[in-house]
Amino acid sequence: MSKKTIVLTGGGTAGHVSLNEAIIPALQEAGYSVHYIGSRNGIEKELITKNFPEIPYHSISSGKLRRYFSLKNFTDPFRVLAGIGQAYAVLKKAKPSIVFSKGGFVSVPVVIAAKLSNIPVVIHESDVTPGLANKLAQPFASHIFTVFQETLNYLPKNKATCTGSVVREQLFKGNKLRGLKLCQFAPGKPVLLVMGGSLGSVVLNDAIRSNLSKLLENFNIIHLCGKGNMDPQLSDIKGYKQFEYVTKELPDLISASDFVVSRAGSNSIFEFLALQKPMLLIPLSSAKSRGDQILNAKLFKNQGFAEVLEEEQLTKETFMEALQTLIQKKDAILGAMSKAERPKTPKEMVELILQYEK
Numbered sequence: 001m002s003k004k005t006i007v008l009t010g011g012g013t014a015g016h017v018s019l020n021e022a023i024i025p026a027l028q029e030a031g032y033s034v035h036y037i038g039s040r041n042g043i044e045k046e047l048i049t050k051n052f053p054e055i056p057y058h059s060i061s062s063g064k065l066r067r068y069f070s071l072k073n074f075t076d077p078f079r080v081l082a083g084i085g086q087a088y089a090v091l092k093k094a095k096p097s098i099v100f101s102k103g104g105f106v107s108v109p110v111v112i113a114a115k116l117s118n119i120p121v122v123i124h125e126s127d128v129t130p131g132l133a134n135k136l137a138q139p140f141a142s143h144i145f146t147v148f149q150e151t152l153n154y155l156p157k158n159k160a161t162c163t164g165s166v167v168r169e170q171l172f173k174g175n176k177l178r179g180l181k182l183c184q185f186a187p188g189k190p191v192l193l194v195m196g197g198s199l200g201s202v203v204l205n206d207a208i209r210s211n212l213s214k215l216l217e218n219f220n221i222i223h224l225c226g227k228g229n230m231d232p233q234l235s236d237i238k239g240y241k242q243f244e245y246v247t248k249e250l251p252d253l254i255s256a257s258d259f260v261v262s263r264a265g266s267n268s269i270f271e272f273l274a275l276q277k278p279m280l281l282i283p284l285s286s287a288k289s290r291g292d293q294i295l296n297a298k299l300f301k302n303q304g305f306a307e308v309l310e311e312e313q314l315t316k317e318t319f320m321e322a323l324q325t326l327i328q329k330k331d332a333i334l335g336a337m338s339k340a341e342r343p344k345t346p347k348e349m350v351e352l353i354l355q356y357e358k
């Protein structure tokens with residue numbers, strides 16, 4: 001019997017690829033041939049072709065939601081139409097029994113093409129409020145999975161369920177000593193991991209760097225600062241290690257960390273929860289986004305997993321105060337985290353998705 005095929009899509013930022021990366025090994029183990037449809041230049045192309053070179057990667061044209069004026073806003077509808085045609089051709093050839101979409105703008109043409117091809121589509125929303133791409137895709141989907149229970153309030157009752165988070169298995173295999181060695185940290189001080197989401201965050205980078213000498217009195221610091229954001233002048237400072245973006249090193253670096261300062265992207269915060277790292281969250285402001293991270297962060301704070309500092313309140317001083325509060329609350333936060341629902345395994349998630357297969 002020939003192998004069954006599944007097509008995955010999602011991209012734009014790593015937050016729209018992480019879950020796909022988590023479930024690919026489980027799908028392969030279940031005997032599926034996996035294809036990926038993504039954009040030509042998005043981060044999904046790099047992550048999937050590098051980490052899963054055996055998977056056929058099909059590039060399509062896609063538009064982008066911009067919160068600023070650009071002439072491209074007028075050509076994007078044509079790109080989306082072209083993308084639908086290209087995705088339709090891929091689906092016709094690959095003949096999947098199901099399409100799974102993790103969202104992001106590139107996923108919209110794929111979801112529409114799947115509907116036109118009569119292939120069931122399952123979509124996944126990891127933030128509290130659905131993103132625009134998933135809102136557009138929703139009418140074409142057979143089912144929608146969410147990470148947060150609260151998200152169900154924004155979706156049709158008859159076709160949405162909350163599954164909780166899924167964390168890629170590789171992240172549980174980190175080694176603290178390997179992480180410390182990679183950073184050449186002397187033992188003794190606690191380690192602070194700073195992660196500004198998959199793209200890095202200038203706001204977080206500034207908060208850390210403007211307080212650097214003070215912070216280094218008490219911490220060793222791992223700083224994931226985002227592509228193009230390394231500061232060469234700080235590269236020889238003892239106890240401070242910068243990376244643009246890490247892949248296979250991430251499990252060791254998280255394992256080496258005692259506290260985290262982060263944006264509040266859904267995947268990141270559930271990873272830190274699963275790995276029991278007390279976190280100070282500085283969510284992306286509503287001036288720069290639809291405010292999804294603010295809601296993610298609020299829910300984490302209400303459950304006792306995190307301290308939150310709003311971007312509008314962020315100064316050199318408030319940052320140090322919030323970090324101090326985090327440290328004081330460490331035991332309470334760890335206590336709350338230890339009672340949290342465990343994330344689904346990729347295998348469990350795959351079983352849920354495949355229920356909707358043709």
Ligand SMILES: CC(=O)N[C@H]1[C@@H](OP(=O)(O)OP(=O)(O)OC[C@H]2O[C@@H](n3ccc(=O)[nH]c3=O)[C@H](O)[C@@H]2O)O[C@H](CO)[C@@H](O)[C@@H]1O
Pocket residue numbers: 013014015016018126127195196197198199224244245246247250264265266267268269271284289292293
């Ligand atoms: C600017 C923007 O649009 N942000 C959105 C985006 O964030 P973003 O892409 O930052 O998404 P998340 O924080 O959810 O996930 C980031 C992922 O990148 C990984 N990682 C990060 C840094 C690194 O060096 N290596 C690495 O592997 C993390 O482990 C995590 O799995 O998607 C999230 C999930 O829909 C949303 O909540 C965010 O609002």
